[in-house]
Amino acid sequence: MSTTNIPGANGIIQNEPLLWEKGKKGRRGMCVPASDVPEAHFPADFQGQGVDFPDLSEVDVVRHYTRLSQWNYGVDTGMYPLGSCTMKYNPKINEKVASTPQLAAAHPMLSDALVQGNLQIMYELQEYLAAITGLPGVTVQPAAGAHGELAGMLIFAAYHKAKNSKRNKILIPDTAHGTNPASAALCGYKPVPIKSGPNGILDIKSIAAVMDEETAGIMVTNPNTLGLFETNIREIAEIVHAKGGLVYGDGANLNAVMGIINPRKCGVDVMHLNLHKTFSTPHGGGGPGAGPVCVTEELSKYLPSPRAVKEDNTYRLDYGGPESVGRVHAFHGNFSVLLRAYSYIRTMGAENLKKASQLAVLNAAYIKEKLKGTLPLAYNRPCMHECVFSDALLQEDKISTLDLAKRLIDCGYHPPTIYFPLVVHGAIMIEPTETECKEDIDQFIEVVKMIVREAKENPELLRQAPMRAKTRRLDETLAARHPCLCG
Amino acid sequence: MKELSEVIFVEELKYTEDHEWVTGSGATLKVGISDYAQDQLGDIVFVELPEVGATFAKGDQFGTLESVKAVSELYLPVGGEIVAVNDALGDAPELINQDPYGNWIVEIKPSDTSELEQLLSVDAYRQLLRG
Amino acid sequence: MRYLPHTDDEIEEMLAVVGRKSLDELFCSVPDACRYDGVMGLPEPMDEWQLTAHVAQLAEAMQVNHTYNVLIGAGSYHHNIPETIRTVMSRSEFVTAYTPYQPEMAQGTLQGIYEYQTLVTRLLGMDVANASIYDGASALAEGLLMGLRVAKKKAKVAVSAAVHPHYREVAKAYLEPTCYEMVELPVGPDGRTDLSGLATIGDVAAVAIQSPNFFGVIEDLETLGKDIHAAGALFITSFTEPLAYGLLKNPGACGADIVCGEGQSFGLPRSFGGAALGMFACRDEFVRNMPGRLVGQTQDLDGKRGFVLTLSTREQHIRREKATSNICSNQGICTLIAAMYMSSLGGSGLGELARLNYSKAEYFKAQLRAKGAKIVFDSPTFNEFVVEFKEDFRPTYERLLAKKIVAGLDLGKFYPEHKGRYLFCVTETAAKEIIDAVAGEVKP
The missing domain is CATH 3.40.640.10 (Type I PLP-dependent aspartate aminotransferase-like (Major domain))
Known part of the structure; x- marks a missing residue:
């Protein structure tokens, strides 16, 4: 008998088989309404054999997913300092707003007059994001950050095509988000990697040396993935613009700078935002998110369509002109996510959003200061919303960043982002966000210090970790060598 | 990862700066990766092999090796035609980790044997790793 | 602000640790030329109760709401959703x-x-x-x-x-x-x-x-x-x-x-x-x-x-x-x-529900045919089909809208050759009475 098949539980962590390993033929977990029309004959030529789904009762299904949920860790469970992901608290009122029956039941192809409430929300959210970024043209259609990047690159391509300018390269710093090269490549751009300077930020000369008239522009993550503000961004933008290129701002790290910087003034032409990061919509175990794109007035005509517009106090969808890059989503993007972000912005207002950024940076700076004697800092510069350490000291004890991360699980924390950014060896990237209070942060700091002590005194505790999770360390090599992707 | 002193070298092989080894001198050559390379890559989970009959110039990418979280490209040390690939690696890519010198990846018919002269001797390769 | 836990004292204490005098000073690496001028132009913050009232107003602005029978599919379908899904899938261990x-x-x-x-x-x-x-x-x-x-x-x-x-x-x-x-x-x-x-x-x-x-x-x-x-x-x-x-x-x-x-x-x-x-x-x-x-x-x-x-x-x-x-x-x-x-329905439930959707659509087709409307394509359909009416359907559509029924989608916007033809969808959520009501409004 294998361990998974032992009935019962490990403490209160229940065992639970796969869906099709439980249930009995003939059970049913939801009602199918009784038919009030005659049964129609279906042509046998097209009829299938029936689908092999397990038959489960309602209790079977509810217990199954309740138990699964208990093997998970979320922001509501505890601190989740996953760098670059902005795992802040997800307000509960936003969930209620998103499930408002009148809004949530709307069919996406109803005519504008019938859905004024939803169009108003889309329009106002567009306006809010424009105010936050200083970029007046906004689409809320992209369904995720990477989708926003793609929309942004489509806009780059449409802009250059309209100018009859053939460009096939794009500059991407080594401190940009990992998705950027793939997004650019989808639009036929070859990424030209740019090394950040010795202080972790871009220097002007390295851009000037490569920016030419075959280069579509640059994709900058600011603050970058080292948590550092790109101080030279304006000068860099000037160089790119002078050669006819555009500046893409990856807004994944906007949580550090709301109301503090103005992306437009930094020279950014196109920017995507991650509503699931900065604007607190829940991450859902990996989605759905939303990745609206904000652009300058000049580029507005290239935005995906349709967009909500307001005329004489009524709202309608505007399908744009022939310059629009077209649709990137079947309908209006992840509208239920937009509702949550709308609700968050209305709850916070300008002052609180700015305060959130300030406190996000304060929390990160505090962790950086308190831990810099324990773990080596990648760059000792003023950090924004996240701080990055290297594994240089751990290596002396033959302990890896992964070991430290797994030990944090045993201590009740979600580990930080590890091994990213690639420019730092064994990177440990901590983003506490503004919603963690001082005593929780102090406790996290003490735990990291304890683990670093353990690395010297009892390294097996780290190498064997986690011991207290649902499973022990999982064999990713086995999974990749002999893929088993369905049961 | 291994210390340099733990890395295995095979005296009679030729090496490249991309950490591949070459054996044979006549009609065909076998190509694999060095112990240093397999150790750096970690557990190899997939080997993408070229089609037999394909031709490549020296330095062309002819395949890839994948570990769980990295992909590394394989470059042909000498130009020529692929005459055989090691099919055993399809089901068991771990063979490269277990015995990198016993498990070749491709066999080629070189188009210009003079290119062999540009390969590194074991001493030169050892020196390269010392940096 | 209830999502921001820091007290003023804590902010002071933390600023002292990082060697800054103010929150603004944390951003010393940001050049002046990059800074936001003034305050972002956003509405004043609302508390939970104000927000609830505001959203209720927006909900009110939806002429077609959840009490309507919307007989449109076209990529977005109205099916019954069991309460178990709403309850269990809102568990924060999944959601957050x-x-x-x-x-x-x-x-x-x-x-x-x-x-x-x-x-x-x-x-x-x-x-x-x-x-x-x-x-x-x-x-x-x-x-x-x-x-x-x-x-x-x-x-x-x-x-x-x-x-x-x-x-x-x-x-x-x-x-x-x-x-x-x-x-x-x-x-x-x-x-x-x-x-x-x-x-x-x-x-x-x-x-x-x-x-x-x-x-x-x-x-x-x-x-x-x-x-x-x-x-x-x-x-x-x-x-x-x-x-x-x-x-x-x-x-x-x-x-x-x-x-x-x-x-x-x-x-x-x-x-x-x-x-x-x-x-x-x-x-x-x-x-x-x-x-x-x-x-x-x-x-x-x-x-x-x-x-x-x-x-x-x-x-x-x-x-x-x-x-x-x-x-x-x-x-x-x-x-x-x-x-x-999928697991709540099970294999047999999925088949039964699919058959019900199919039967509803076939019943709907029959009722419309009886009124002289033409089902444009003879081929078998699932829960959607295209209808051509003898007369302009728009007035009927408006009458049905007043009865809280959205009667299909005009195809003209997508296929000029099908202008005036309507794509209808019925699922298990459309009761026979609703189907009959639509057919009842169609002029023979």
Whole structure:
């Protein structure tokens, strides 16, 4: 008998088989309404054999997913300092707003007059994001950050095509988000990697040396993935613009700078935002998110369509002109996510959003200061919303960043982002966000210090970790060598 | 990862700066990766092999090796035609980790044997790793 | 502000630790020229109760709301959603977690996605399904790009004109900056794709067919698949209504190589078109060309079963610009909702519900025919069909709207040749009385 098949539980962590390993033929977990029309004959030529789904009762299904949920860790469970992901608290009122029956039941192809409430929300959210970024043209259609990047690159391509300018390269710093090269490549751009300077930020000369008239522009993550503000961004933008290129701002790290910087003034032409990061919509175990794109007035005509517009106090969808890059989503993007972000912005207002950024940076700076004697800092510069350490000291004890991360699980924390950014060896990237209070942060700091002590005194505790999770360390090599992707 | 002193070298092989080894001198050559390379890559989970009959110039990418979280490209040390690939690696890519010198990846018919002269001797390769 | 826990004293204390005098000073690395001037132009903050009242006003502004019977499908379907899904799927351990990068503390999400992948392969008759794409439209675009990768040197893809018009628009937008060309295949008088011109196009990597198609018509996938394969192209199928496969032969059985579609019908509210769920499946041999995340089964150090994200070397964070797509994690919780829906219905329930949808639509057709309306396509349909009325239907539509019924979708905007014809959809949620009410308003 294998361990998974032992009935019962490990403490209160229940065992639970796969869906099709439980249930009995003939059970049913939801009602199918009784038919009030005659049964129609279906042509046998097209009829299938029936689908092999397990038959489960309602209790079977509810217990199954309740138990699964208990093997998970979320922001509501505890601190989740996953760098670059902005795992802040997800307000509960936003969930209620998103499930408002009148809004949530709307069919996406109803005519504008019938859905004024939803169009108003889309329009106002567009306006809010424009105010936050200083970029007046906004689409809320992209369904995720990477989708926003793609929309942004489509806009780059449409802009250059309209100018009859053939460009096939794009500059991407080594401190940009990992998705950027793939997004650019989808639009036929070859990424030209740019090394950040010795202080972790871009220097002007390295851009000037490569920016030419075959280069579509640059994709900058600011603050970058080292948590550092790109101080030279304006000068860099000037160089790119002078050669006819555009500046893409990856807004994944906007949580550090709301109301503090103005992306437009930094020279950014196109920017995507991650509503699931900065604007607190829940991450859902990996989605759905939303990745609206904000652009300058000049580029507005290239935005995906349709967009909500307001005329004489009524709202309608505007399908744009022939310059629009077209649709990137079947309908209006992840509208239920937009509702949550709308609700968050209305709850916070300008002052609180700015305060959130300030406190996000304060929390990160505090962790950086308190831990810099324990773990080596990648760059000792003023950090924004996240701080990055290297594994240089751990290596002396033959302990890896992964070991430290797994030990944090045993201590009740979600580990930080590890091994990213690639420019730092064994990177440990901590983003506490503004919603963690001082005593929780102090406790996290003490735990990291304890683990670093353990690395010297009892390294097996780290190498064997986690011991207290649902499973022990999982064999990713086995999974990749002999893929088993369905049961 | 291994210390340099733990890395295995095979005296009679030729090496490249991309950490591949070459054996044979006549009609065909076998190509694999060095112990240093397999150790750096970690557990190899997939080997993408070229089609037999394909031709490549020296330095062309002819395949890839994948570990769980990295992909590394394989470059042909000498130009020529692929005459055989090691099919055993399809089901068991771990063979490269277990015995990198016993498990070749491709066999080629070189188009210009003079290119062999540009390969590194074991001493030169050892020196390269010392940096 | 209730989401910001810091007291003034704590802020002072923390600033002292980091050696700054004020919160502003934390941003000393930001040049003046980059700074935001003044205060962001946003409305004043609302408390929970003000917000609730404000949202109630917006809800009020929805002329068509949840009390209406909306007889439109076209890629977004109204099906009953059991309360169990709302309750269990709002558990914060699911909702407030992120991508399972640390598998030992995310086994719930991982096993849930593995189960989703499995149920999708069984539904579609395919070997492997990924953990999702944004929606049915982007799934089609990704499917076409994948087809081009698999076929290597070919430069064209062909897409049936009976594929959802928005899906075709999205595919076009994705392909626009590439060197590839998208060709449309016409629809015959039976409402099915006409492949007769395929041979003359040439250089086609893949052909995409939707079934049931935008007109609700069930395509003869088996025959199309044979012809497409005979032309040397990959066979991609798309769908907007997965419930149909409770009754129909699945795409795998019809020879599909790549299947992509929309999973909203399985437990997700219409929600103005999103969050949606792009389902994506293919044959084993193509898995390394597949876009999107995959969960695989493995073991832990004790040999116990567990699940991890796997085959990641296809993806953007590792293969960078050579990745199979730029997509990262996307519709996470929607996959779990769909799996919970599929397992709640079970195999027999899915068949029964699909049959009910089919019967409702057939009943509706009969009632309309009795009033002299023409069902435009004779071919079998699932829960949608196209109707042509003897007279302008607009006045009837308005009368029905006043009775809280939205009677179909005018096709003119999407197909000029079908102007004035309406696409109707009925699911299990449309009672016989509603169907009768619509037929009752139609002038014979």
